[in-house]
Amino acid sequence: xxxxxIVGIAKVKHLQNKSEIExxxxxxxxxxxDRRIIKIPPKVNIIIKxxxxxxxxxxxxxxxxPFIVKCLxxxxxxxxxxxxxxxxxxxxxxxxxxxxxxVLGWEDIFNxxxxxKLLNLTKDEYxxxxxxxxxxxxxxxxxxxxxxxxxxxxxxxxxxxxxxxxCNLKNLYGANPIKNKAQYHPYLDEVICxxxxxxxxxxxxxxxxxxxxxxxxxxxxxxxxxxxxxGNDAVATDYACARIxxxxxxxISHLKLAVKQKLGSTDYEVFGERIEDVRTxxxxxxxxxxxxxxxxxxxxxxxIPLWKKLMVRLFRA
Numbered sequence: 660x661x662x663x664x665i666v667g668i669a670k671v672k673h674l675q676n677k678s679e680i681e682x683x684x685x686x687x688x689x690x691x692x693d694r695r696i697i698k699i700p701p702k703v704n705i706i707i708k709x710x711x712x713x714x715x716x717x718x719x720x721x722x723x724x725p726f727i728v729k730c731l732x733x734x735x736x737x738x739x740x741x742x743x744x745x746x747x748x749x750x751x752x753x754x755x756x757x758x759x760x761x762v763l764g765w766e767d768i769f770n771x772x773x774x775x776k777l778l779n780l781t782k783d784e785y786x787x788x789x790x791x792x793x794x795x796x797x798x799x800x801x802x803x804x805x806x807x808x809x810x811x812x813x814x815x816x817x818x819x820x821x822x823x824x825x826c827n828l829k830n831l832y833g834a835n836p837i838k839n840k841a842q843y844h845p846y847l848d849e850v851i852c853x854x855x856x857x858x859x860x861x862x863x864x865x866x867x868x869x870x871x872x873x874x875x876x877x878x879x880x881x882x883x884x885x886x887x888x889x890g891n892d893a894v895a896t897d898y899a900c901a902r903i904x905x906x907x908x909x910x911i912s913h914l915k916l917a918v919k920q921k922l923g924s925t926d927y928e929v930f931g932e933r934i935e936d937v938r939t940x941x942x943x944x945x946x947x948x949x950x951x952x953x954x955x956x957x958x959x960x961x962x963i964p965l966w967k968k969l970m971v972r973l974f975r976a
Contacts, residue, residue, distance in 0.1 A: 664892035664924050665696050666899040668932040671885035674868055680887075681730045684864075687889045688734050690930060696891045697862060701740040703808035707731065708860075710815045710830045711748045713877045714759045720871030720881035723813050725765045727866050727887075731813065732775060741774065745803055749780035750838040756781065780804055781836040792853035793920070794846050800857055801836055812860035812893065816867030816886065816900055818875035820944045821847055823911045825876050826900045827863045827893040828922075831855050848913040852920050855893060859922060863896040864889050867903070872941040879942075886937060894923025905940040 667690060669683040691697045699705075709723040717724035732744055746769060748756050756779040760766050769775045783801040790798050804810075814830035821844065822829055832851045833840070843850040867886030873879035886903065890896030894917050901908035908914050908925070918925060 664890065664895040664927040665691065665694060665930065666888065666890040666896055666927050667691060667930050668899070668903070668934065668937060669887045670932050670937055671868060671887065674883055674885050677726060680727065680868065681733075684727065684730045684887055684889075685734055687887060687931060688731075688738075691862075691889060691891070692738065699735075699739045699741070699809055702742045703739070704743045704745070704806075705735065705741060705809045705811065706745045706747050706804055706807035707811045707813060708747055708804070708831060708834050709813040710825070710833065710866075711754070711756070711759050711763065712751060712833065713754055714762050715877065716763060717866070718869055718881065720815070720817060720869050720875075720879065721877050722759075722763060723815055723866045724868060725763060725768050727864070727868070728813055729768050731811070731864060732769075732772065736774070744772075744775045745778050745807065746775065747778040747780045747783075747801065747804055747834070749801070749834055749836045751833060752839055752841045778803055780834060781838060783836070785836065788857055790853060790857060792856060793849035793916075794843070795850070795853045798853065798857060799836065800834070804834055805858060809862070810858055810860045811862045811864065813864045813866065815876075816865050816870035816884065816888070816904065818872050818879055818904070818941055818944060820874055820876070820878075822851070822913050823906060823944075824897065824901050824904060826865055826897045827860060827890075828852075828855055828897055828913060828917055831858070831860065831893070834858075848916045851913045852916050852922060855917065855922050856920065860893050862889070862891060863893050865896065865900055867900075870904075870941075872904075874944055882939075882941065884937075884939060886932075890927070892923045892927065894918060894925065895927035898925050899927065899929065899934060902934050903938055905938060
């Protein structure tokens, strides 16, 4: 990719002020539109893939705040002639999407929108994708996900015990409709790249209003930051997020692999807040967990049933 990509960063001072959050997100998206970075033709079908990896609320730092997705949907409907918007997430090892949509307030919000539907990608019709990937040669994916005209990834600004960070690239790993995603843990970098190779996002949004540090993606501590990040390239956006979190993106293995696989660019321009002004040191994953991960990701040790069961409960991805 020779064209420089764009990453926008906004800082919200009052984390409970919904009007301020909406205004900050609208401002970022309007600037992206004015720069002709967002190009959505009429009568499109849009799919939004949020990060909902467990039935825990946004205030814990685990899941994306549905209000932020509501703001995104409102902006899209106000600015474009859209046929339908689908909000799709897939079941995971310890996630039932229908339960999450109901308990976490997604149904209450989006049942009021006639052109918006919630979809469990695991229960959608599948299509076969032939993929000369690093791990997959063939992958079954949701038809609605693959056939949509415009894909928006809405990730969470979090640390991750196995991948270092989980932002956009790791979020789209979750679009794989297979429930038992824990089986891919020994090959996580390769599987992340493959699931992004299937379908790269057209727009990226990161919810960093309440982020997570430490033993993420579900057992870390909430970190109130008041940040929103948008971008048109998943690799560039994740690189910027890693720097915001105080990490060297060149040391995040799945990011390095994604660059090698030409899934995005590390060349990007930042508007809004400067990374240097919002950069915050995130607490690292505890050493004992990093050592456990190194053992867990050993392809031979991972075959031990009792060990696998213990690690799945520990990491829950």
